[in-house]
Amino acid sequence: MGDITAGFIGFGLIGGSIARAMRELYPNATLVAYNHNKDVPNKSLELAQEEQILDKIYTDLSVGFSKCDIIFLCAPVLTNIEYLKQLKSIIKPSCILTDVGSVKGNIHEAVTNLDLDANFIGGHPMAGSEKAGFINSNSKLLENAYYILTPTAKTSDKKLEFIYSLVEDMGALPLILDYMDHDNIVAAISHVPHIIAASLVNLVKKSDSGDEKMRALAAGGFKDITRIASSSPIMWQNICLTNTKSIKGFLDQYILSLQDISSALNDPNEDFLYEVFDTAREYRDSIPNKAIGMMAKIHEVYLDIIDEAGAIATIATILASNNISIKNIGIIHNREFQDGVLRIEFYNEESSAQAVDLLRKYRYTIYER
Numbered sequence: 589m590g591d592i593t594a595g596f597i598g599f600g601l602i603g604g605s606i607a608r609a610m611r612e613l614y615p616n617a618t619l620v621a622y623n624h625n626k627d628v629p630n631k632s633l634e635l636a637q638e639e640q641i642l643d644k645i646y647t648d649l650s651v652g653f654s655k656c657d658i659i660f661l662c663a664p665v666l667t668n669i670e671y672l673k674q675l676k677s678i679i680k681p682s683c684i685l686t687d688v689g690s691v692k693g694n695i696h697e698a699v700t701n702l703d704l705d706a707n708f709i710g711g712h713p714m715a716g717s718e719k720a721g722f723i724n725s726n727s728k729l730l731e732n733a734y735y736i737l738t739p740t741a742k743t744s745d746k747k748l749e750f751i752y753s754l755v756e757d758m759g760a761l762p763l764i765l766d767y768m769d770h771d772n773i774v775a776a777i778s779h780v781p782h783i784i785a786a787s788l789v790n791l792v793k794k795s796d797s798g799d800e801k802m803r804a805l806a807a808g809g810f811k812d813i814t815r816i817a818s819s820s821p822i823m824w825q826n827i828c829l830t831n832t833k834s835i836k837g838f839l840d841q842y843i844l845s846l847q848d849i850s851s852a853l854n855d856p857n858e859d860f861l862y863e864v865f866d867t868a869r870e871y872r873d874s875i876p877n878k879a880i881g882m883m884a885k886i887h888e889v890y891l892d893i894i895d896e897a898g899a900i901a902t903i904a905t906i907l908a909s910n911n912i913s914i915k916n917i918g919i920i921h922n923r924e925f926q927d928g929v930l931r932i933e934f935y936n937e938e939s940s941a942q943a944v945d946l947l948r949k950y951r952y953t954i955y956e957r
């Protein structure tokens with residue numbers, strides 16, 4: 589694995605994170621990327637080369653990508669499909685062609701139409717965020733997250749074992765699924781929720797008064813369930829245009845369930861309304877928080893801080909001087925905590941546990957959830 593050549597087409601949040609992880613894991617690997625815009629230097633690719641993540645940037649796929657042992661398609665889903673035809677005439681027979689797209693059906697169909705089944709293994713890391721671009725990439729992004737693999741009927745054991753090991757090496761959890769099952773599952777747990785978040789935000793935008801009181805007061809629950817509305821519009825447009833049938837199936841069911849709630853408000857049907865919230869609460873509470881779920885586990889702690897200048901800096905210094913890296917830090921205000929608390933997110937379980945011990949020694953009040 590150590591001396592492989594890997595190529596990237598699309599080098600944003602996911603492509604950049606995979607490349608960062610591979611660079612850390614395999615210092616001797618050759619990592620190359622494609623700049624599709626020949627006339628304009630690509631700042632992200634140049635930065636990655638400066639950081640010695642990438643060895644080479646190519647503006648012509650036929651020059652650099654023929655040597656690749658594995659090629660990651662990491663652009664929006666429809667764009668990934670557009671590259672298949674060109675790659676077919678370039679890649680070597682042993683090359684694994686994989687993608688990271690959120691939808692698998694269309695790319696599998698295109699692969700079969702082009703007779704690329706022996707090379708292609710679909711991939712979908714169930715990790716990410718609402719933040720796009722190489723600037724937000726991180727070598728640990730995939731850690732503890734499921735990484736779905738959708739082999740074809742012609743995928744060899746050798747190729748599947750190769751990518752399976754690579755995913756494991758990156759700290760992710762490989763999970764082999766049929767591509768149609770994949771598209772149905774992610775429509776329910778990822779694609780429809782993104783549509784709901786975006787349409788809810790748009791509803792509030794449309795309903796707000798001229799003095800924008802709704803925008804000013806939007807907090808807590810609203811911000812919790814709409815974080816993903818900040819995601820890349822082009823990425824989600826592509827997802828809707830490709831996983832259309834599964835998304836529409838769940839979305840139509842969801843609309844019916846909202847209509848039932850609306851009717852119960854008219855009646856009003858007390859029992860039905862209670863049941864809606866009770867059933868949802870029970871199922872939501874059964875979804876593991878601390879165990880590994882479909883998304884990467886979040887290693888976070890909450891603590892009370894004194895409202896004075898330098899309070900956050902003091903905590904950051906305590907952690908940094910003990911070599912504990914912070915992934916994210918910020919004050920949150922919600923009803924659960926009455927006053928504001930500081931939320932600190934760590935990269936892994938170990939650093940989160942170390943931080944809890946350390947900060948308790950400094951007499952901070954920690955809330956573990």
Ligand SMILES: NC(=O)C1=CN([C@@H]2O[C@H](COP(=O)(O)OP(=O)(O)OC[C@H]3O[C@@H](n4cnc5c(N)ncnc54)[C@H](O)[C@@H]3O)[C@@H](O)[C@H]2O)C=CC1
Pocket residue numbers: 597598599600601602603624662663664665667688689690691712713714715716717718719720721722820823827
């Ligand atoms: N953002 C997320 O949380 C996750 C995204 N995905 C999938 O990963 C893929 C990439 O998403 P992100 O990295 O989040 O997006 P991103 O916006 O951070 O990166 C996309 C990259 O594709 C490049 N690109 C656009 N058009 C291109 C073209 N014609 N040729 C070559 N490159 C082109 C962009 O310059 C950018 O570098 C998408 O297919 C998405 O469905 C999968 C799991 C999670």
Ligand SMILES: O=C(O)C(=O)Cc1ccc(O)cc1
Pocket residue numbers: 689690713714715716717718778816883
């Ligand atoms: O930020 C989040 O919670 C996400 O939902 C990220 C995400 C977006 C798209 C995917 O296909 C997988 C994961």
